[in-house]
Amino acid sequence: MRVVQRPKPKLMQSLYFIDIFKGLMLTLRHVIRNILNPDQMMVVYFPEQKKELPPPTRGRHRLMKREDGSPRCTACMLCATVCPAECIHILAGESTDTAIEKYPERFDIDMLRCVYCGFCVEACPLDAIRMDVPEVTVANYSREKLVYHKEFLLNHHNEDYVKNYNPPRPVIETHGPLARP
Amino acid sequence: MTIKIKINDQPLEVPEGINILEAALGNQIPLEHFCYHRYLPVAGNCRTCMVELEGPRGRALTIACNTKVTEGMVIYTNSPGAQTAQKSALEFLLLDHPLDCPICDKAGECKLQDNYMKYGLYDSERMVPRYFKGGKDLSIGEHIILDQERCVLCTRCIRFVDEVTETSELGIIHRGHESTLTTFPGKALDNAYSGNTTDICPVGALTLKEFRFKQRVWFLKKTESICTKCARGCNLWIEQNRETVFRLMPRENPEINRTWICNEGRMSFNEINDHRIVKSQLYGQVDDLGSMVEKIQNILEGVEKEKILGIASPWATLEDNFILRKLFKNRWNLDHLVSLLPPLGESDSILRLPQKYPNGVGLQVLEIPELSKSIIEKLNDRHFEVLLVMENEFWQFASLELQQSLFTIKHIIVLTTHQSDVFQKIEAVFPVRAFAEKYGTLINAMGYLQKINPAINSYPEIVESSIFIARLAQKMKIPGFEFETPVEVFNALSQEQSIFPKIRFHQIPSHGLFIPLDTNGVAPAPFSGHQKVDNVFVRGHQFK
Numbered sequence: 023m024r025v026v027q028r029p030k031p032k033l034m035q036s037l038y039f040i041d042i043f044k045g046l047m048l049t050l051r052h053v054i055r056n057i058l059n060p061d062q063m064m065v066v067y068f069p070e071q072k073k074e075l076p077p078p079t080r081g082r083h084r085l086m087k088r089e090d091g092s093p094r095c096t097a098c099m100l101c102a103t104v105c106p107a108e109c110i111h112i113l114a115g116e117s118t119d120t121a122i123e124k125y126p127e128r129f130d131i132d133m134l135r136c137v138y139c140g141f142c143v144e145a146c147p148l149d150a151i152r153m154d155v156p157e158v159t160v161a162n163y164s165r166e167k168l169v170y171h172k173e174f175l176l177n178h179h180n181e182d183y184v185k186n187y188n189p190p191r192p193v194i195e196t197h198g199p200l201a202r203p
Numbered sequence: 204m205t206i207k208i209k210i211n212d213q214p215l216e217v218p219e220g221i222n223i224l225e226a227a228l229g230n231q232i233p234l235e236h237f238c239y240h241r242y243l244p245v246a247g248n249c250r251t252c253m254v255e256l257e258g259p260r261g262r263a264l265t266i267a268c269n270t271k272v273t274e275g276m277v278i279y280t281n282s283p284g285a286q287t288a289q290k291s292a293l294e295f296l297l298l299d300h301p302l303d304c305p306i307c308d309k310a311g312e313c314k315l316q317d318n319y320m321k322y323g324l325y326d327s328e329r330m331v332p333r334y335f336k337g338g339k340d341l342s343i344g345e346h347i348i349l350d351q352e353r354c355v356l357c358t359r360c361i362r363f364v365d366e367v368t369e370t371s372e373l374g375i376i377h378r379g380h381e382s383t384l385t386t387f388p389g390k391a392l393d394n395a396y397s398g399n400t401t402d403i404c405p406v407g408a409l410t411l412k413e414f415r416f417k418q419r420v421w422f423l424k425k426t427e428s429i430c431t432k433c434a435r436g437c438n439l440w441i442e443q444n445r446e447t448v449f450r451l452m453p454r455e456n457p458e459i460n461r462t463w464i465c466n467e468g469r470m471s472f473n474e475i476n477d478h479r480i481v482k483s484q485l486y487g488q489v490d491d492l493g494s495m496v497e498k499i500q501n502i503l504e505g506v507e508k509e510k511i512l513g514i515a516s517p518w519a520t521l522e523d524n525f526i527l528r529k530l531f532k533n534r535w536n537l538d539h540l541v542s543l544l545p546p547l548g549e550s551d552s553i554l555r556l557p558q559k560y561p562n563g564v565g566l567q568v569l570e571i572p573e574l575s576k577s578i579i580e581k582l583n584d585r586h587f588e589v590l591l592v593m594e595n596e597f598w599q600f601a602s603l604e605l606q607q608s609l610f611t612i613k614h615i616i617v618l619t620t621h622q623s624d625v626f627q628k629i630e631a632v633f634p635v636r637a638f639a640e641k642y643g644t645l646i647n648a649m650g651y652l653q654k655i656n657p658a659i660n661s662y663p664e665i666v667e668s669s670i671f672i673a674r675l676a677q678k679m680k681i682p683g684f685e686f687e688t689p690v691e692v693f694n695a696l697s698q699e700q701s702i703f704p705k706i707r708f709h710q711i712p713s714h715g716l717f718i719p720l721d722t723n724g725v726a727p728a729p730f731s732g733h734q735k736v737d738n739v740f741v742r743g744h745q746f747k
Contacts, residue, residue, distance in 0.1 A: 096306045097306075097416070098304075098305030098306060098310075098419075099419045099422075100305065103421065103422075114416040115416065116415065120339050120340045123303075123306050123339065123340060147305050148305070
């Protein structure tokens with residue numbers, strides 16, 4: 023085993039002043055540049071300003087509608103089955119329309135449990151649920167308000183906002199109720 | 204008599220007289236089938252159980268369900284010819300079948316789904332537009348909804364209403380691809396066993412209104428149990444999810460209920476969930492359990508030996524009645540422990556018996572008599588001071604006269620499971636576990652000792668009647684009541700009662716244990732006057 027002595031710092035190094043000054047110069051340069059050109063500042067004044075999120079952003083869930091405005095969901099429970107966090111709770115009801123037969127009476131997503139895995143979107147056979155509402159502030163003052171209900175998931179998003187990022191997908195050729203003549 | 208056959212070059216010994224399908228399934232050789240049901244006559248119209256038989260002129264295709272095995276038969280279920288035939292038959296069945304599995308209640312236990320994933324996996328070769336048969340969501344009976352589009356015309360339901368219930372409400376009309384299942388004009392599928400048609404339907408054509416859209420089947424967890432709606436003691440699966448029972452399904456037992464149960468038993472699942480009592484009540488008001496138990500203990504310790512009347516229950520398990528009897532034997536007068544039985548109800552020659560309680564024979568075995576005249580005289584003389592009722596809701600069926608004389612007793616203590624209006628007249632009501640929440644044994648009218656198992660644990664704070672009484676006895680410092688679970692109670696009971704073959708609880712088979720009883724305890728056999736089932740061979744394979 024060979025013992026190596028720690029090298030002794032030189033005088034200039036042990037003073038630190040030069041390095042501190044170098045670092046402060048960089049900061050000072052940014053300060054001056056931001057003061058002269060405030061438009062190019064790389065700061066977003068959240069929440070007054072919101073950054074535009076890129077199109078493939080996985081946001082919070084929304085429920086899709088049929089043309090007549092009713093939910094596309096048929097309460098098949100595949101999303102609730104595949105959900106690893108068990109955050110989707112559906113209560114199926116019987117529709118008076120025999121072409122639809124089954125519809126969700128309640129559709130609750132517990133956002134506190136959701137892990138944003140997106141499995142529910144993959145599992146849905148009718149493209150009834152998407153995760154594309156570009157919201158990053160899923161926050162509230164009570165737990166109950168963070169369980170999103172059917173009406174909220176169906177309506178509470180800006181349609182234009184969603185449309186800009188998600189041009190309508192080609193209609194998936196569905197079997198079953200939607201394929202009926 | 205066994206004979207030697209070969210299936211897929213595997214030499215087998217099977218009983219004589221069974222068909223190839225049973226021989227294959229009984230020896231863990233998978234074979235696709237739809238229309239065949241062990242307890243129904245063979246129809247052979249789905250053609251999916253095609254096998255190849257080795258004959259003098261080479262191999263020939265035949266259906267396995269309608270061909271009896273013979274000595275030296277050589278059968279192939281997985282040869283290319285047989286597999287092509289099976290696959291093609293399945294393709295025909297699926298041709299016009301709607302793909303509405305997401306809204307179909309059968310999805311998850313559908314034979315068409317299972318068989319496609321196991322034997323099909325072909326690409327559709329349909330060239331012409333799909334034919335829509337229509338006829339969805341038709342109510343054809345009190346409990347049944349028919350979807351004609353999903354029907355694969357296996358005729359299992361038709362054979363069931365023809366052969367088992369002999370009511371013949373269903374039939375197939377039209378021809379070819381327009382063939383449709385329907386009820387005969389003016390008839391509704393309203394017999395007492397109509398719920399079974401939804402079980403035997405291999406697809407979602409017949410569904411039960413009470414279960415429709417309530418729960419997807421893959422969420423349900425099954426527990427073996429026994430029906431408590433009559434003395435037949437049909438075998439059941441209790442199917443629950445998150446402590447809620449969603450349906451009761453028949454469990455195969457060749458000796459008792461085959462694969463059928465009556466609608467009354469099937470619909471009794473609501474009683475497990477609804478109107479339960481969970482908190483102890485003092486004259487109808489919820490009160491603290493500890494203080495109430497103390498109060499009751501003081502009353503029971505203070506009462507004279509002869510002045511307490513006990514009512515045992517034909518709805519309670521053997522263990523519950525045994526503990527109550529033991530308490531009366533050790534502490535009070537055993538002559539004052541009686542049972543109250545409800546009036547006889549509807550019955551038929553298929554399964555239902557007039558005794559609408561599950562454990563009447565159990566009371567006979569424990570020698571607990573019915574309410575006798577001498578007791579009624581004592582009641583009218585206001586002889587009794589304390590009435591101890593265990594799981595016997597006599598206020599629902601006893602005569603008004605009897606109810607009045609019972610309610611004149613000063614202290615009434617009731618152990619029960621369900622809420623009632625009469626609790627205001629009752630001093631102390633204690634909640635106990637219902638049949639879906641506890642271990643226990645029942646003896647049916649044919650003399651089969653069968654066990655029930657806990658399916659749900661909704662109310663972990665409440666205990667079984669037997670354990671409640673055992674703990675009360677322990678508090679009263681009566682020796683011999685050191686039990687923690689009903690299983691321990693049964694093990695003690697089988698040692699004490701000479702009629703039991705000294706078995707332990709876990710040794711009772713799931714199909715029940717036959718106990719030879721004297722004749723007055725034995726009911727008529729089920730399915731009297733029906734076709735004899737001689738092809739019961741496989742036990743492990745469960746039919747849907």
